[in-house]
Amino acid sequence: MNDMSTIERGAKLSETKVSARGVNVHYGDTHAIKDVNVDISNNNVTAFIGPSGCGKSTFLRCLNRMNDTIDICRVDGAIQLDGQDIYDKRVDPVQLRARVGMVFQKPNPFPKSIYDNVAYGPKIHGLAKSKSDMDDIVERALRRGAIWDEVKDRLHSTGTGLSGGQQQRLCIARAVATEPEVLLMDEPCSALDPIATAQVEELIDELRENFTVVIVTHSMQQAARVSQKTAFFHLGELVEFGETGQIFTKPEDPRTESYITGRIG
Amino acid sequence: MTDIANVPGGPQRASTTDLVAASLKRRHRKQQRLQWIGMGAISIAFLMLFILVSSLVSTGWQAFTQTHVTFDVYVDPEEIPEDRLPRGGFDDALAASLGKMLPGVDMSDRKTARAVEGILSNGAQFELRDRVVADPGLIGRTIQMTVPVSDPFDQLNKGLIARDTPEENRRVTNTEIQWFDDLQDAGAISKPFNWALFTNADSRFPELAGLKGALVGSFWALLTCFLIAFPLGIGSAIYLEEFAPKNKLSDFIEVNINNLAAVPSVVFGLLALAVFIGWFGLPRSAPFVGGLTLALMTMPTIIIATRAALKAVPPSIREAALGLGASKQQVVFQHVLPLAMPGVLTGTIIGLAQALGETAPLLLIGMNAFITSAASSPFDSATALPTQIFIWADSPERGFVSRTSAAILVLLGFLVMMNMVAIYLRQKFERKW
Ligand SMILES: Nc1ncnc2c1ncn2[C@@H]1O[C@H](COP(=O)(O)OP(=O)(O)O)[C@@H](O)[C@H]1O
Ligand SMILES: [Mg+2]
Numbered sequence: 001m002n003d004m005s006t007i008e009r010g011a012k013l014s015e016t017k018v019s020a021r022g023v024n025v026h027y028g029d030t031h032a033i034k035d036v037n038v039d040i041s042n043n044n045v046t047a048f049i050g051p052s053g054c055g056k057s058t059f060l061r062c063l064n065r066m067n068d069t070i071d072i073c074r075v076d077g078a079i080q081l082d083g084q085d086i087y088d089k090r091v092d093p094v095q096l097r098a099r100v101g102m103v104f105q106k107p108n109p110f111p112k113s114i115y116d117n118v119a120y121g122p123k124i125h126g127l128a129k130s131k132s133d134m135d136d137i138v139e140r141a142l143r144r145g146a147i148w149d150e151v152k153d154r155l156h157s158t159g160t161g162l163s164g165g166q167q168q169r170l171c172i173a174r175a176v177a178t179e180p181e182v183l184l185m186d187e188p189c190s191a192l193d194p195i196a197t198a199q200v201e202e203l204i205d206e207l208r209e210n211f212t213v214v215i216v217t218h219s220m221q222q223a224a225r226v227s228q229k230t231a232f233f234h235l236g237e238l239v240e241f242g243e244t245g246q247i248f249t250k251p252e253d254p255r256t257e258s259y260i261t262g263r264i265g
Numbered sequence: 266m267t268d269i270a271n272v273p274g275g276p277q278r279a280s281t282t283d284l285v286a287a288s289l290k291r292r293h294r295k296q297q298r299l300q301w302i303g304m305g306a307i308s309i310a311f312l313m314l315f316i317l318v319s320s321l322v323s324t325g326w327q328a329f330t331q332t333h334v335t336f337d338v339y340v341d342p343e344e345i346p347e348d349r350l351p352r353g354g355f356d357d358a359l360a361a362s363l364g365k366m367l368p369g370v371d372m373s374d375r376k377t378a379r380a381v382e383g384i385l386s387n388g389a390q391f392e393l394r395d396r397v398v399a400d401p402g403l404i405g406r407t408i409q410m411t412v413p414v415s416d417p418f419d420q421l422n423k424g425l426i427a428r429d430t431p432e433e434n435r436r437v438t439n440t441e442i443q444w445f446d447d448l449q450d451a452g453a454i455s456k457p458f459n460w461a462l463f464t465n466a467d468s469r470f471p472e473l474a475g476l477k478g479a480l481v482g483s484f485w486a487l488l489t490c491f492l493i494a495f496p497l498g499i500g501s502a503i504y505l506e507e508f509a510p511k512n513k514l515s516d517f518i519e520v521n522i523n524n525l526a527a528v529p530s531v532v533f534g535l536l537a538l539a540v541f542i543g544w545f546g547l548p549r550s551a552p553f554v555g556g557l558t559l560a561l562m563t564m565p566t567i568i569i570a571t572r573a574a575l576k577a578v579p580p581s582i583r584e585a586a587l588g589l590g591a592s593k594q595q596v597v598f599q600h601v602l603p604l605a606m607p608g609v610l611t612g613t614i615i616g617l618a619q620a621l622g623e624t625a626p627l628l629l630i631g632m633n634a635f636i637t638s639a640a641s642s643p644f645d646s647a648t649a650l651p652t653q654i655f656i657w658a659d660s661p662e663r664g665f666v667s668r669t670s671a672a673i674l675v676l677l678g679f680l681v682m683m684n685m686v687a688i689y690l691r692q693k694f695e696r697k698w
Contacts (some may be wrong), residue, residue, distance in 0.1 A: 064588065066584070069587060071511060097588060097589065101588065103588075108579075108584065110582065110585060111582075120589060121589040121590065124589070175588070178590060
C-alpha cells in the first residue's frame with residue numbers, strides 16, 4: 001500500500017462521534033495534556049502519533065475515563081460522545097466504558113478460557129439471554145477479531161496460552177463483543193511481530209465498518225496504513241490534526257514535519 | 266573512535282582486559298565467601314532442627330506404645346453383686362485375679378494385695394466396670410482382659426527404670442520386679458501402639474493420659490479463629506487495598522496493622538482476659554474465647570498476606586476488566602480476588618499454624634485447666650495442644666516426660682501438615698498470567 005492510495009481512500013464525510021474541547025490533564029503537578037481540541041468522526045480510524053511521553057495514551061484514556069482510576073490524575077475541559085458530556089456527573093463511567101471499548105498495549109487476556117474471556121463483557125452487561133445466545137455472541141466476536149478459525153477447537157483452553165498476536169486479537173474480540181460504539185487502541189501492535197501486526201492492521205481496517213476506531217501508534221507507517229485521520233501530539237499539545245494523507249505529505253507545522261522526517265522522537 | 270590507552274601524554278595504564286581480570290578475581294572471591302557463609306548458616310539451621318527433632322523422638326517414641334497385661338478375670342459375685350451396679354469392688358476382683366498369676370503371693374495380706382493392685386493402671390477397674398455394666402451376665406464368669414499397667418511398670422518394661430539402682434532409690438521394689446518378670450515369663454505382658462494417646466483426654470495417671478481433649482480444644486479454637494479472622498481479615502484487606510482512599514488516615518491504619526502483627530502474644534492474652542472474660546463475661550478456659558484471642562493475633566497476618574496478594578495481581582488484569590465496563594466491585598471480586606486467592610490462603614494457613622502453636626494467650630485465659638473429658642462445644646472448658654504440653658511438662662510423674670515429647674511431636678506434625686498444604690496451594694495455583 002503506498003501513500004497515493006492512502007490519499008485516495010480519504011476520510012469518509014461523516015458526523016463527529018467524539019469531540020474534545022479545551023482538554024487539560026494533570027498528573028499531580030505534571031501538565032500532561034495542554035488544551036487539546038479534536039473531533040473524531042464516525043466510522044473512521046483516527047491515529048494519534050507523536051514521540052513517547054507526549055500524552056497520547058493519557059488523552060486516549062480520557063475518552064473512556066480510564067484516568068478516573070488514577071488518583072492523582074485531573075481532567076478538565078469538555079469531551080462529548082454523541083453530543084453528551086462524558087464527564088457529566090450523571091454519566092456512569094461503567095456505562096461509558098461499555099460504549100467506548102479499549103484494547104491495551106500489552107495483550108492482557110484474563111487467565112480464563114478463551115470463551116470466558118470473550119463472554120465476560122456481554123455477561124456483565126446482560127447482553128445474552130441464553131447460553132446459545134452467548135455462544136453466538138462469542139463466535140461473532142471471535143470472527144470479527146479474525147481469530148475464530150485458530151481457536152474454534154479450543155474455546156475452553158486458557159486464553160493466556162495463546163501466542164502474543166493471537167492474544168491481542170483475542171483482546172480485540174473481547175472488546176468488540178460488548179458492541180461498543182468507539183474502540184480505543186493503545187499501541188495494539190507494539191508487542192507483536194510483523195506478521196501478527198499485519199493481521200491486526202487488516203482487522204482494524206475491517207472494524208471501521210462498524211466502529212469508530214482511535215489508535216495510538218508510534219509507527220508512522222502504521223498510521224499511514226490504517227488511518228483516515230491523524231493527530232500529531234508533541235509535549236502534551238495537539239500540534240496538527242487532519243487527513244492522514246495530508247499530514248504525511250504536506251504537514252503544515254514544522255514540528256510535524258521534523259517528526260515525520262525523523263528529526264524528533 | 267580514539268583508543269584512550271594510547272592518548273599521547275596519558276598515564277601508562279594496564280589494558281582494560283587486565284583490569285577487569287584483576288577485579289574479576291576479587292569479585293569471584295567475594296561471591297565464594299558469600300556462598301560459604303550462606304551454606305554455613307543453612308547447615309547450622311539444619312543441625313539445630315536435627316537436634317531438636319531427634320531429642321524429641323528419642324524421648325517421645327516410648328509414649329507411642331503402652332505396656333499392657335493380659336489375664337483372666339473372675340468377675341466375683343461376692344465383690345460385684347448385680348444389685349449394686351454400677352458400684353462394686355472391681356479393683357479387688359482384678360487384684361484377686363491378677364494375684365493368681367503370681368506364684369507364692371499371699372493375697373490375704375492387705376499390703377501385698379494393695380501392691381499387686383498397683384501393677385494395674387487405675388483405669389483398669391473402670392474398664393471392667395463398663396464391661397460388666399454393659400453386660401451383667403458376665404458376673405460369675407471368667408473373662409480375659411488386656412489392660413494398661415501403671416506408670417512405674419510401664420517405665421520398667423521400657424527400660425526407663427534401671428534394675429541395678431539400689432532398691433530404696435527405685436520406684437519399684439525387688440518383689441514387684443519379680444512379679445513383673447513372672448508375668449512376662451507367662452506371656453501376659455504386651456506393648457501395643459498407644460491408641461489411648463489420641464482417644465483419651467487428660468488424666469492424673471500418665472498411662473491413661475491422652476491428647477483427645479487438647480486436640481478437640483485446639484480444633485474448636487482454630488475453627489473459631491478461622492471463622493472470625495478469615496472473613497474480617499480478607500474484608501479489611503480488600504477495603505484497605507482496593508477501596509479506601511489513600512490518605513493520612515489509611516496510612517495510619519496500615520502502620521497500626523503492621524505493628525499489631527508484631528505485638529507479643531501475651532499482650533493479646535491480657536486483652537482477652539480483660540475484655541472477653543472481664544467485660545463480656547464469657548467463660549474461662551473455653552476454646553471459643555481462645556479462638557477469639559487467636560483471631561486477634563491472626564487477623565493482622567491475614568490482612569498483610571491478603572494485601573500483598575492483591576497487590577501482586579498485575580494492573581493489566583484490572584485495566585482489562587475496567588475497560589470492558591466492569592464496576593470496581595466486579596473487578597475486585599471476579600478478577601483480582603480469585604487470582605489473589607492462593608496467596609490469601611497460604612497466608613491464612615500460615616497464620617493458623619502460628620495460632621495453633623500459640624501458648625501464652627491461652628494460658629492467660631485459663632486453657633491450662635485440668636480437664637478429663639473432651640469439650641463437646643466451643644464453650645466447654647478445654648485445653649489446647651500447646652497448653653497440654655505445658656501442663657504435662659510441669660507434671661512430676663516420669664511417664665509424662667515421654668508424653669510431653671510425644672505431644673510436641675504431634676503438634677509439630679500438625680504444623681508440618683498445614684505448611685505442606687500451604688506449599689501445595691502455592692504450587693498448584695502458580696501465577697497464570
Ligand atoms: N499514571 C501516571 N502518573 C503520573 N504521570 C503519568 C502517568 N501516566 C503518564 N504520566 C505522564 O504523563 C505524560 C504522558 O504520558 P503518556 O500519555 O503515557 O505518553 P505516551 O503514551 O504518549 O507515550 C508523561 O510525562 C508521563 O510521565
Ligand atoms: Mg503510551
